Amino acid sequence: MLRLFGLKPCVVPTQIKAVLHHQYMNAELDATNIFTSIRKRTPIVIAFICPDRLTVTYSRSSGPGGQHVNKVNTKAEIRFHVQTADWIPDDVRNKIIIQNKNRINKVGELLVTSEASRSQQQNLNDCLQKIQDIIAEASQKPHEPTEEDIAIRRARLDYMNKERLKQKKIHSVIKQSRKVDFD
Amino acid sequence: MSASKTTGGKAIDILRNLPRISLANLRPNPGARKTERRRGRGAHGGNKSGRGHKGERQRGNRPRLGFEGGQTPFYLAIPKYGYNEGHSLRPQYQPLSLRRLQYLIDLGRVDTSQPIDLTQLVNGRGVTVQPLKRDYGVHLVEEGADIFSAKINIEVQRATEGAVAAIERNGGVITTGFYDFRSLTILCKPVPFFLSGQPIPKRMLPGEDMVRYYTGAENRGYLSDPEEVERARQELAQKYGYVLPDISKDELFHMLSIRKDCRQIFFGLAPGWVVNMAERKILKPTDEKLLRYYGS
Numbered sequence: 001m002l003r004l005f006g007l008k009p010c011v012v013p014t015q016i017k018a019v020l021h022h023q024y025m026n027a028e029l030d031a032t033n034i035f036t037s038i039r040k041r042t043p044i045v046i047a048f049i050c051p052d053r054l055t056v057t058y059s060r061s062s063g064p065g066g067q068h069v070n071k072v073n074t075k076a077e078i079r080f081h082v083q084t085a086d087w088i089p090d091d092v093r094n095k096i097i098i099q100n101k102n103r104i105n106k107v108g109e110l111l112v113t114s115e116a117s118r119s120q121q122q123n124l125n126d127c128l129q130k131i132q133d134i135i136a137e138a139s140q141k142p143h144e145p146t147e148e149d150i151a152i153r154r155a156r157l158d159y160m161n162k163e164r165l166k167q168k169k170i171h172s173v174i175k176q177s178r179k180v181d182f183d
Numbered sequence: 184m185s186a187s188k189t190t191g192g193k194a195i196d197i198l199r200n201l202p203r204i205s206l207a208n209l210r211p212n213p214g215a216r217k218t219e220r221r222r223g224r225g226a227h228g229g230n231k232s233g234r235g236h237k238g239e240r241q242r243g244n245r246p247r248l249g250f251e252g253g254q255t256p257f258y259l260a261i262p263k264y265g266y267n268e269g270h271s272l273r274p275q276y277q278p279l280s281l282r283r284l285q286y287l288i289d290l291g292r293v294d295t296s297q298p299i300d301l302t303q304l305v306n307g308r309g310v311t312v313q314p315l316k317r318d319y320g321v322h323l324v325e326e327g328a329d330i331f332s333a334k335i336n337i338e339v340q341r342a343t344e345g346a347v348a349a350i351e352r353n354g355g356v357i358t359t360g361f362y363d364f365r366s367l368t369i370l371c372k373p374v375p376f377f378l379s380g381q382p383i384p385k386r387m388l389p390g391e392d393m394v395r396y397y398t399g400a401e402n403r404g405y406l407s408d409p410e411e412v413e414r415a416r417q418e419l420a421q422k423y424g425y426v427l428p429d430i431s432k433d434e435l436f437h438m439l440s441i442r443k444d445c446r447q448i449f450f451g452l453a454p455g456w457v458v459n460m461a462e463r464k465i466l467k468p469t470d471e472k473l474l475r476y477y478g479s
Contacts, residue, residue, distance in 0.1 A: 051424045078424075121328065121345060121423070128424050 047135040049128065050087050054080045056124065061115035068118075075115040076123035078131065082110050088135060095138035103134075110134075274319040276341050277310050281349055282327025284309070288335070298336040298441050298450060301362075305371050314367045323357070325349055336439045338405075341396075347403060348419050354428040356439045360405040361397050363387040366448050373449065377458040382468070385446040385454035385477055405445060453477070 058073040082088075082097055082104060097104060104110050112134075114126035145153070187193050202208065222232040234241045249256045287293040292307035301321055304310050312318045320340025328349035335355045342359055350357045362370055366386045369376045389397050389406075397404035400411035401419075420427035430439055446454055455477030457466040468474060 049421055049424070051420075051426055054424070056424070121325075124424055125422055128422060 054078050058120055074120045074123060076127050077113045078127045079109045079111045081108055083108055092139045099138055275317050276320055276322035277312050277318055278324050279310050279321050280324045280326035281331040281346060285331050288333050295333055295335050300338050301370050312371050314364055320362055348423040351416055352425045357403050358405050359402050361389040361393055370448055377460050382457045383452055383454050386448050
């Protein structure tokens with residue numbers, strides 16, 4: 001639902017709009033734009049994860065850290081059964097199983113763990129991000145060449161062939177000019 | 184002993200029969216006051232009187248603080264660097280952890296049935312904000328996010344992503360709003376302001392450095408687009424792995440949807456109004472120039 005709380009949005013005063021316009025009007029091609037323009041060519045679907053379909057467990061992390069690492073459950077692990085995960089499309093699901101054989105156990109559950117940070121919450125975010133990456137990688141479709149691309153490719157091939165024949169002719173002329181014909 | 188028949192109990196019965204209290208009858212409890220050790224008055228306050236034996240120490244001629252006998256002192260050997268340059272111009276925010284907020288709510292010092300504002304927090308003595316010391320308000324921090332479980336409509340000046348997630352996970356609403364120095368002083372101490380008899384000023388808009396923060400939906404800024412905020416709420420729920428509760432189905436929906444206007448300091452009071460505490464009246468301006476000024 002788009003309208004938040006049914007509230008009238010606060011009217012942004014004109015002086016703020018002017019400041020924003022000044023800040024952004026010259027940003028034609030900055031870092032974020034470049035990234036999105038590249039990404040537009042291969043759109044990656046970000047899947048909607050249902051948190052109640054995932055099993056989250058916390059345990060103690062490994063590594064140094066004294067009393068804190070010994071006592072606090074900072075390692076986060078998420079697991080979910082891939083085949084019965086109907087919130088992922090069928091073809092993506094199959095691809096996940098093929099691509100992530102090493103992460104799937106005998107029962108068929110995909111396991112994702114993280115103990116990168118000191119905070120349990122950050123590790124949980126990391127796990128969710130990893131799941132997003134897995135789904136994104138599995139849902140990547142091979143790039144279909146458009147008509148424009150095919151036309152460009154054909155034109156380039158023709159040009160390459162023509163160049164090759166031209167060079168061949170030049171070479172042939174050079175070789176012939178070296179012949180001495182005794183008439 | 185039989186119970187006393189008067190209010191005040193046995194103590195007041197005894198007092199009635201005692202002589203009048205005067206300086207002659209009063210003395211402190213034994214051990215409460217210890218006599219000080221006066222220097223130069225014999226036994227262990229006397230002799231050298233704690234000054235040591237000869238030299239600069241006894242004669243009171245020691246060099247200045249920091250002097251190291253001629254060696255380049257520490258405070259001159261270390262090169263200067265602008266760590267504190269412009270420190271008096273840097274905005275500061277008093278941190279408020281979710282743990283402290285839950286503590287205040289549990290003790291009843293902050294009322295969750297009404298929107299929570301900086302005024303409510305200061306009234307409940309939850310935070311102390313000093314606008315004169317470059318404080319620009321309160322910063323909500325996610326310490327204690329795992330034990331936080333209260334549905335509130337809160338307005339702070341800054342909030343971390345984890346704190347926003349914790350509040351929205353419990354079905355609450357959080358907004359970040361900017362208060363300039365005068366508005367902040369009034370917000371923290373409303374009663375002295377009302378007693379001064381001045382009309383409520385309009386809240387100033389953030390400066391260039393803060394516009395970006397308060398127009399951003401990720402920060403739940405008060406100047407941001409509500410649609411973007413809704414999208415940001417969904418994204419945050421995905422990122423932190425919780426189901427976003429639907430607020431519109433809530434019975435407290437009306438309370439949760441109360442928000443201040445960008446020029447408003449108090450809920451229910453508009454800029455330009457004068458609050459008369461003694462007579463419990465509110466005076467509103469009628470002149471059209473004033474109305475145009477306070478309405479802009």
